[in-house]
Amino acid sequence: MLSGSTRVTSPDPPNVLILFTDDQGYGDLSSFGHPSIETPNIDRLGQEGMRLTSFVTGSWCVPSRTQLLTGRYMPRVDFGGGTGADGTGGLPASELTLAEALNEAGYRTGMAGKWHLGYKKDRFLPPNQGFDSWLGLPYSNDYVKPWVQTEEPLGMYRGTEMVEHPINQDSLTLRYTAEARRFIREHSGGDQPFFFYLAYNMPHLPIHTAERFRGQSSAGRYGDVIETIDWSVGQILDVLEQQGVAENTIVFFASDNGPWLDLPARMLQAGNKPWHQGTTGSLRGSKATTYEGGTRVPAFVRWPEHIAAGQTSDELVASPDIYRTLLEAGAAELPDHTLDGHNLLPWLQGDRSTSPRNQYAYVLRNTLEAMRIGPWKLRVAGDTTQLFNLQSDPAERFNRAPKHPERVSRMRRAMRRMADSLGVPVAGTRSTNGGS
Template identity: 65%
Template sequence: MRMRIAAFFCVLFTAAVGVANDRPNVVILFADDMGYGDPACYGHPQIRTPNIDALAKDGLRLTSFVTGSWCVPSRTQLITGRYMPRVKFNGGTGADGRGGLPDSEWTLAEALQDAGYATHMVGKWHLGYKLKKFLPVHQGFDTWFGLPYSNDYIRPWVQTDEPLGLYRGDEMVEHPFDQDPLTQRYTAEATSLIKKHSADQPFLLYIAYAMPHLPLHVSKEFRGKSQFGLYGDVIEEVDWSIGQILKTLDQKGLTENTLVFFASDNGPWINMPPRMQQAGNELWHAGSVGPLRGSKGETYEGGPRVPAIIRWPSKIKPGRVSAELVGMPDIYRTLLSVAKAEPSPNVVDGHDLTAFLQGDVASSPRKDYFYFRSGLEAVRVGDWKLRTKTGTAELFHMRTDPYERVNRAADKPEIVKDLYQRMQVMAKEVGKRVQKIEN
């Protein structure tokens, strides 16, 4: 842990005056590749998600929440509050990758740990593993049980001989292992941590599920139980897990002062590459983007727009639904704020949502969002989104056309020009290129 002297004395002062009770516990429930249209409360006609639906009923359901369009950038935004191009990983973070979060990053876990929180992680990391210093327990988490990267980093889907194993702390403790009961094992770990919680210290608990990332795995208790085949079984088991965690919070009397954030890291792998279409993986094993356009790995909304719900009973009015633009970096910035944690010394791309969440203001503080893939491919500013990947300007009015069906570029050349200039400024700032567009 990289402890700062100022933060250290801040923790001592906090403990001395006993203000920990006015800061919420934080539980992050993070699905992997769950589509915007997968939960019932986001419109799926067959998959049953009563616990996700109840979370939405008791909190704020966001319908324009965006993040990175695949695993690493979305987790980077959550853990650092920064767009991925700002973070110098110096290598890949999957199997055989030697990159990882540098010491200069001020992670969510480090910030809350230094603010006096107990910090725990269960599940997938994917932000570096080859050197132990990259692992969660050296990035601010007190404990970690889970996988270092995605569950498909094994043959035949990825040509690697690196063992895919479960870690506890900074040691691999199980290889090989059965993925079928993994959601249940993560659930048992998470509920055990909540049950052991000391009432005099707030905690951060980050649960990053392996599912429904391909290859799909589900326990025997849920196999064949849904009305939507194997994929439905997997989603319904994740929903069960969420229900168990929420139930445990309630049993411990922690619900009122716990902020729960649920989201997916990105959209479903509808356009999965040929390497994934083997050994039991089928095209229908990907989730749903609902009426949105696009897939995981793309900058149409089906890739970066995901289901997202925030519940905080003591602060957020239940049953709210908002189409305001919110981005994953905002979660980082907001959690540091509510935890009274030291701000990051780095450029942060997130905004503090506290006033918006509490209903003090009607609008989200986020006014724009930049969509990266190999380069900077799109930007949304207010109601307008410009996408340049094809070399032709694609301009969509997101309030009236969230499905990106009607290209308005020819009618709104001045908006195209303004948004394109914004993209060029950001691209220069982070060292990425923007596709030149035709006039």
């Protein structure tokens, strides 16, 4: 086990609730600047806790979920193959998932929603990765014809068994919400704390919502979908209050990555429209890029009486930190392999000098393409080198590499060290005056 661990020692360890959306953009919430989508329940998490405006994660589904549930950058994890439809890979037994660690620490664990970390073998599925229960889909909701040419059925799982096929995607958010509420009611007030992970399939394309929510948002169908998620969050916060466990429950909300703006042609059929997507607000890029619009997402953390209400922080925080922090809060044992997360507990609970994270590696398609150190971000792709100061230029409009060659050199060396640690190459470049 890792030494130097700082854990909360309490006779009453906190419950843990993670709410994780799919492809929701940085600018899709009222509190992050959307002018017409209304998200009072999600925004309430920031009013009663902390809003994180510089939270970063993986640039697409699998890396972001790997970081959240293992505390490690994806290249450190040997999946042995793909994890979408027809993929034969999955999380190996050598990884200690967040659910496994909390389960071993005495937590009851449950999940609803999208998995996407392996399904072909039962050992890859959530019930064999630390979750006592699971209702959901094994991967993204577009892994079905005509968007993906596969014969694999997209079905609903209960435990390790597919129990429903085909599925009505309109009802997914409602069903996941009901599952979360049931789990919380059943496991509140007992002698064990609980951990529940709700991984929404929405607003990943093709977007769906129930009839009762259609036309309710002035932002069109996409707005209806986001406001359905907001309703879901409200329902879950309400049941925490009803069960008397809200005060001692850590609630973390984030998206897995930015919106899917640069759509492949395969997705623009069967009812999908280019405007059925979110917004990155002022940020550049989108899903599957290493610009901030692909990796910086809206995030909140609430823990009454431990995290002061009404805070906003632009300190750098990343999804591996959530893994490490929740294990510390739950007095769980840490794995004896390399973790990429930091314990945020002292910072969240009042030691506000600075977040313990000072750097972040942006890995895309098994290549280290960018790295942030402090406010500076170096990005290399193709024949361009770009240096941005994310404090003064979060939209990454102004390439400052030509004016800071020494900083570029230092950051390149840091990238090489990180790439060596991860076992991946650094993206190549041939100039220092590429596009801005």
